[in-house]
Amino acid sequence: xxxxxxxxxxxxxxxxxxxxxxxxxxxxxxxxxxxxxxxxxxxxxxxxxxxxxxxxxxxxxxxxxxxxxxxxxxxxxxxxxxxxxxxxxxxxxxxxxxxxxxxxxxxxxxxxxxxxxxxxxxxxxxxxxxxxxxxxxxxxxxxxxxxxxxxxxxxxxxxxxxxxxxxxxxxxxxxxxxxxx
Numbered sequence: 001x002x003x004x005x006x007x008x009x010x011x012x013x014x015x016x017x018x019x020x021x022x023x024x025x026x027x028x029x030x031x032x033x034x035x036x037x038x039x040x041x042x043x044x045x046x047x048x049x050x051x052x053x054x055x056x057x058x059x060x061x062x063x064x065x066x067x068x069x070x071x072x073x074x075x076x077x078x079x080x081x082x083x084x085x086x087x088x089x090x091x092x093x094x095x096x097x098x099x100x101x102x103x104x105x106x107x108x109x110x111x112x113x114x115x116x117x118x119x120x121x122x123x124x125x126x127x128x129x130x131x132x133x134x135x136x137x138x139x140x141x142x143x144x145x146x147x148x149x150x151x152x153x154x155x156x157x158x159x160x161x162x163x164x165x166x167x168x169x170x171x172x173x174x175x176x177x178x179x180x181x
Contacts, residue, residue, distance in 0.1 A: 049075065050179050055084065058173035059158065060098055060165040066157035069175065072150075073142045080136035080178040081154070082119070086170025089131035092124070098162030102138060105153040114138055115159070121180050139178055 053073055059065040060083075073079065081102065083090065096119045103113040120139060122132040142152070156173070165171050 046075070049077075049177050052084070052174040052176040053079075054173070054175035056173055058156070059167070060100075060162045060171070060173075061158075061167070063158055063161050066155060068153055068155040071142070071152040071154060071175065073152075075177055076142055078139055078178045079142055079175060080120070080139045080180075081116075081156070081173070081175050082134055082136040082138075083165070083171045084134040084174045085125075085132060086172075088170070089125040089128065089133055090122075090135060090171065092122075092130050092132055094132065094135070094164065096135070096137065096162055097160075097164060098158060099160035100137065101157040101159050103155040103157075104140070105155070107151045108153075123179055134174065136178065136180070139180075 053071060054069045056067065056069070058067060083096075096117070098117075100116040101113060102116060104111040116137045119135045119137050122135045125131045125133045154175070
């Protein structure tokens, strides 16, 4: 027969093991499908989960314009590259008319690239179904192709400009954890 003290000790050790496994899972030491990790992050939702890790002025209207961004992701999750509107947001009738070339690098070595010609999804402004807060152009996983997350760079080049976005509009480029489940 197991004494009450031994039962409590077994429960405590079990809870400690579960906590250690949860932390290791959270930090990425165990291979977990990205969709499940995204679901866990959405369920726990740290306060800064959706804060952009990149937010910058980007000349979508200038053919040949390019910029390279060094990523400093805080979470292993699904990220998105997109447009974020200013105070007024982006009209919900907006259609992306440009063409972007997005290249992903790890330690300066190419991983993969994509051509973007339309947007994937959008998030409405709170309380306004006529305007978007942000529009996602492309989603990708971090870690990227199982590469270390501290050495990821993204180069974005305008192949065909989107003339609806000019230097007088407030849209910026952003990279953040995707809010789409």
